[in-house]
Amino acid sequence: MDIGIIGFGGVSKAFIKLLLDKEDSLNKKGLDIRVKYIIKSNGGIYNKDGINIKEIVDRDYSLVDSDFKEDINIHNIVDNSDIDILVELTNTNIETGEPGLTHIRLALENNINVVTGNKGPILLEYKKLKSIADNNGLALGIGCTTGGALPSINVGNYDIAGSEILSIEGILNGTSNYILSEMYESEVEYKDALNKAISLGIAEANYKLDVEGYDTASKILILANVLMDANLSLKDISIEGIDKVKKEEILEEKARGNKIKLIGKVYNRNNKVSAYVRPEVITKEHPLYFVDNKNKGVSYSTDTLGDISIIGGASGTVNAAASILRDIVNINRGIK
Amino acid sequence: MDIGIIGFGGVSKAFIKLLLDKEDSLNKKGLDIRVKYIIKSNGGIYNKDGINIKEIVDRDYSLVDSDFKEDINIHNIVDNSDIDILVELTNTNIETGEPGLTHIRLALENNINVVTGNKGPILLEYKKLKSIADNNGLALGIGCTTGGALPSINVGNYDIAGSEILSIEGILNGTSNYILSEMYESEVEYKDALNKAISLGIAEANYKLDVEGYDTASKILILANVLMDANLSLKDISIEGIDKVKKEEILEEKARGNKIKLIGKVYNRNNKVSAYVRPEVITKEHPLYFVDNKNKGVSYSTDTLGDISIIGGASGTVNAAASILRDIVNINRGIK
Incomplete structure (x- = not known):
């Protein structure tokens, strides 16, 4: 499964570390997650064969190296259309929802599933986003937005x-x-x-x-x-x-x-x-x-x-990251 | 969605009543459940166009009428193969698992999903049954077996x-x-x-x-x-x-x-x-x-x-029946 990460705060970093830590156990369950994009507000990294996330964790999450390009943004993801899931973790803005709202909308309109921990867009435009997702047969994973590790959306849904x-x-x-x-x-x-x-x-x-x-x-x-x-x-x-x-x-x-x-x-x-x-x-x-x-x-x-x-459900960036992974695992199982 | 019910104790009766009570709200969600079989230990009813469950509730769950045939059993379901889900609710036997074990195995071997509240077969032979289900791309819903309304299996799974x-x-x-x-x-x-x-x-x-x-x-x-x-x-x-x-x-x-x-x-x-x-x-x-x-x-x-x-999760036949319905709704959504 190929994913892109947009937004690079504490939860994104914890999520990348979690992917590394859980690699073996996820592989055993038949889930091989490749990160193709890591994008922050001023550019990002793209590697069509998968970014070496171990290297990124090892160098303390610094993205500034030869691979970093200032002009990499959501539009590259849309144009390339080479990921299964966009993980949207930019900062929450509960007034405009941006920039997450645009990221999520563009991904769903272009046949890319979305998992997000960003409350703003979901608070403001859930119905619209969900209907784009439904029309395209896609998943919109929002478990992280209402309590992180606490599976409040899941309990209500399933x-x-x-x-x-x-x-x-x-x-x-x-x-x-x-x-x-x-x-x-x-x-x-x-x-x-x-x-x-x-x-x-x-x-x-x-x-x-x-x-x-x-x-x-x-x-x-x-x-x-x-x-x-x-x-x-x-x-x-x-x-x-x-x-x-x-x-x-x-x-x-x-x-x-x-x-x-x-x-x-x-x-x-x-x-x-x-x-x-x-x-x-x-x-x-x-x-x-x-x-x-x-x-x-x-x-x-x-x-x-x-x-x-x-x-319950622990509070912290690691636990919020685990709730992002939970949605990904469930999407991989075909749960929408 | 066409179903058959085998076992006709308190939970089965509550389940039939629940289907009646929830008919409108399930229809609104695109789920139209037809009961084709109701089978107890000494025979049962089969109607290929769907049993009139209102009539059965109205006459206090008496199955003895012109439609009742003594030779109706699990083999009719297997031979006809005309249901999507078998609801297995015979009495629990934690030593042999029977007769539920045979019912569940036969259904899964013949491409019929199963939802059960019967602890015996699941306690004794879960792995075997689950592997038949997996091989045939079927669901084996067992939420009711470990606390009824309390969604303990779901929480652990999803x-x-x-x-x-x-x-x-x-x-x-x-x-x-x-x-x-x-x-x-x-x-x-x-x-x-x-x-x-x-x-x-x-x-x-x-x-x-x-x-x-x-x-x-x-x-x-x-x-x-x-x-x-x-x-x-x-x-x-x-x-x-x-x-x-x-x-x-x-x-x-x-x-x-x-x-x-x-x-x-x-x-x-x-x-x-x-x-x-x-x-x-x-x-x-x-x-x-x-x-x-x-x-x-x-x-x-x-x-x-x-x-x-x-x-939480209320204890009672109605609530156990609701946990059977929960598994059916989730299977209808494609969750295995």
């Missing part, structure tokens, strides 16, 4: 097939959940917990999208649109983050045996799908009560299979 | 694809888990909790297979053989049930904040897969700590996706 989803509820943002857990456990104010998250590298530079609820909102919207056939965008839902949660509220609920969690929820009432993101008090009976620290979890309420919850 | 399973741990028997929860909550002896389970209809007539650990063992073995490429049979593993658990032990652990749960576990150590079933003390940090009452849960430890747990 594990509850034949059943109607009544609602989906999730703790979907590791940073926010860590901060709330820290406030609960160490009984500190939001600011102190945030600072600890920053100092530990759990909260990233753009942590505002996390703590203000936009990351959770993006994920729950993707789940709603993909799994409940909704057509929601960010402006359709109320979003409240954790940045105004007070220590006192958390301690008051703790005394009652409850917790406050940042919940993203989407539900179908009278054939209308609605969604929200907000900090909610949850009791010990709630299926996500024990999803603490950086952990994530999603709970699906269904008509015939009961409530099914999926919890 | 949701952690590309990742290595290091171990699988499960609370897989609803009756045992209910009894242990009752001993914990009401602080009663095993006998009293068992009697309550019997009086509530949670423990069935053959509850010994549940409380002595054989049901859990069957399920964990199927997970091991299907997902970890093991080749274990019941005689290879130590099985200890909950029938010797004392109230005092539970209360002692409760005082420490722990619980005792009937755990089935399979793990890979130095490329050797081993398994056991036994009551274990688990702490609050354990991913299955909060799987109480009739609930079930499975936790997968993986090399690159972290630990992933799936919890």
Whole structure:
């Protein structure tokens, strides 16, 4: 199987390393993955016989060598049409979706399957992209966009097939959940917990999208649109983050045996799908009560299979990379 | 899609009702299921244009009418070869696997996909059956055999694809888990909790297979053989049930904040897969700590996706039937 990688941040690098580490075990399962393109914003590498990824890992992911050409971009992939899957991992932009949106659209229009971890294009244009994919008999793998290693899309697509989803509820943002857990456990104010998250590298530079609820909102919207056939965008839902949660509220609920969690929820009432993101008090009976620290979890309420919850899935670039590989392995099996 | 149903107990009846209830929503998704055969141990019904299942539900699942013929059996299905999927739901026999084993083998040898909820044949002969299916390009859907509505096989097959399973741990028997929860909550002896389970209809007539650990063992073995490429049979593993658990032990652990749960576990150590079933003390940090009452849960430890747990899935004939439908929907999508 021939692939191209576009975008060259932490997940792409971890993915290349993972391909190297898993080479033998993938070969044993009949999957031989050749990387033909690695493209970043200012150019890239193309090798029609497959790039030597061991060399790239060995020289600490430096792409600047004799093979690097400034004019290599998505159009080379489209023109050559010599890969089976485009792995799209450019930075997320939840306002325009670009440049990922164009990359994904061009690939699908030109008979190339896509696997992506880029929330922007999926949040904004899933329906359109999916219909291009369907019309061309292609797969659009988006498992990484809604929790990385946590297989939330897969569970909704395959594990509850034949059943109607009544609602989906999730703790979907590791940073926010860590901060709330820290406030609960160490009984500190939001600011102190945030600072600890920053100092530990759990909260990233753009942590505002996390703590203000936009990351959770993006994920729950993707789940709603993909799994409940909704057509929601960010402006359709109320979003409240954790940045105004007070220590006192958390301690008051703790005394009652409850917790406050940042919940993203989407539900179908009278054939209308609605969604929200907000900090909610949850009791010990709630299926996500024990999803603490950086952990994530999603709970699906269904008509015939009961409530099914999926919890865990490590957070990190390696694990996000493994979720990209998961989609590739499943596409190789013919799963769309 | 044309199907035949063999075995006519509670799950089969619930499945027929479910097909009726879900007819519209399945049609909307392009899936039109016709039931051509309903076969029980002493004969059955065959209609090449599709049986009127509404009539059967309306007359309280009585099959005895002018259409019923005593000489209808699996051989008619094989001879006619006019269905896409055989739904095999005869009673489980974990010693011989029969009659399900013969039904499944004959169907697969004759180019008919199989979906089954029958643990016996899968426990005893999964590898052989799967290889017949693979050679003929057929699907062998077994999601119902390891927890019914709980999608334990699916999660292992698709949701952690590309990742290595290091171990699988499960609370897989609803009756045992209910009894242990009752001993914990009401602080009663095993006998009293068992009697309550019997009086509530949670423990069935053959509850010994549940409380002595054989049901859990069957399920964990199927997970091991299907997902970890093991080749274990019941005689290879130590099985200890909950029938010797004392109230005092539970209360002692409760005082420490722990619980005792009937755990089935399979793990890979130095490329050797081993398994056991036994009551274990688990702490609050354990991913299955909060799987109480009739609930079930499975936790997968993986090399690159972290630990992933799936919890819930209602227990009952309707939910088991929904898990049969899930496999059918996925087979219809081309998933093998």
